[in-house]
Amino acid sequence: MNYRHAFHAGNFADVFKHAILTGLIEALKAKQTPFHYFDTHAGAGRYDLRGAAARKTREHEAGVQRLLGTARLPAALHIYLNLVRALNTGNKASDIAIYPGSPLIASLLMRESDHATLCELQADETAQLRELFAGDARISVHQRDGYAALDALLPPPERRGLVLIDPPFEAQEGEFDAIEAALAKALARWPTGMYTIWYPIKLRQQTLPFLRSFVRRKIPKVLCAELLLHPDNSALRLNGCGMVIVNPPWKFDRQLEELLPVLREHLAQGRFGEQRVEWLTGE
Numbered sequence: 001m002n003y004r005h006a007f008h009a010g011n012f013a014d015v016f017k018h019a020i021l022t023g024l025i026e027a028l029k030a031k032q033t034p035f036h037y038f039d040t041h042a043g044a045g046r047y048d049l050r051g052a053a054a055r056k057t058r059e060h061e062a063g064v065q066r067l068l069g070t071a072r073l074p075a076a077l078h079i080y081l082n083l084v085r086a087l088n089t090g091n092k093a094s095d096i097a098i099y100p101g102s103p104l105i106a107s108l109l110m111r112e113s114d115h116a117t118l119c120e121l122q123a124d125e126t127a128q129l130r131e132l133f134a135g136d137a138r139i140s141v142h143q144r145d146g147y148a149a150l151d152a153l154l155p156p157p158e159r160r161g162l163v164l165i166d167p168p169f170e171a172q173e174g175e176f177d178a179i180e181a182a183l184a185k186a187l188a189r190w191p192t193g194m195y196t197i198w199y200p201i202k203l204r205q206q207t208l209p210f211l212r213s214f215v216r217r218k219i220p221k222v223l224c225a226e227l228l229l230h231p232d233n234s235a236l237r238l239n240g241c242g243m244v245i246v247n248p249p250w251k252f253d254r255q256l257e258e259l260l261p262v263l264r265e266h267l268a269q270g271r272f273g274e275q276r277v278e279w280l281t282g283e
């Protein structure tokens, strides 16, 4: 396994994913009853943008950095950017040093009574997660396969919550098969859970069987959002990305319809950009 998220932290795909994640967690907080957050592919939790990996690619400069100076944003984007700003007090918007991964974003949004389970396969990333959340009794960190963990740990005691599935896609299209299999088992154990899956868009035809699988498997209530910064016709580049949301919160499609044009405007900066919000099943 070669993938290291530190090379990509804060890029356009992270902004898209983490703004939507923030919206989903905020929606869970609309009810007082506690929820459980599962992160199947957690990463390190926190990234040093001045470290060697981030300095090599500088992907955050065309990602989160393009949004930090902006105002009057949709609620989820505003909350997410405030979390990033709070981790970087003392730094200029054009020179941030720390970027939060999904586990840190979730933990900062969670209340005292909410809990999280974080799974990560790589030893050094898991060690960083353990250090980051040492002493936080709400959070358990596991060095294990995130897909197998879903099968073992669902449903959570709270019976409400969110699963983020955010794999590195090193197996390319094979990853879609792994997601489909894990999701089918997870839904059988916990049909009312909310699930969100991030996926890359390179060649359009690579994503179609995955998106059609929700219809084929008759999974009800599946929403899909996509952001493209390049045409989806090259296998060699991350042209865009998408999130599928199973059992989304009420009216979340409207939130996405407000959020995505703003993301496109700031991330595409006058170049090619497209966004899409679509119900794959249900509504």
Ligand SMILES: C[S@@+](CC[C@H](N)C(=O)[O-])C[C@H]1O[C@@H](n2cnc3c(N)ncnc32)[C@H](O)[C@@H]1O
Pocket: 001, 003, 004, 005, 017, 039, 040, 041, 042, 043, 044, 045, 100, 101, 102, 103, 119, 120, 121, 122, 125, 144, 145, 146, 147, 166, 167, 168
């Ligand atoms: C895209 S990164 C995760 C980023 C993180 N979710 C975030 O948004 O900050 C994918 C991570 O999955 C880990 N990984 C790969 N295969 C895994 C598996 N089967 N189970 C758990 N983690 C895995 C990789 O080591 C990598 O850290």
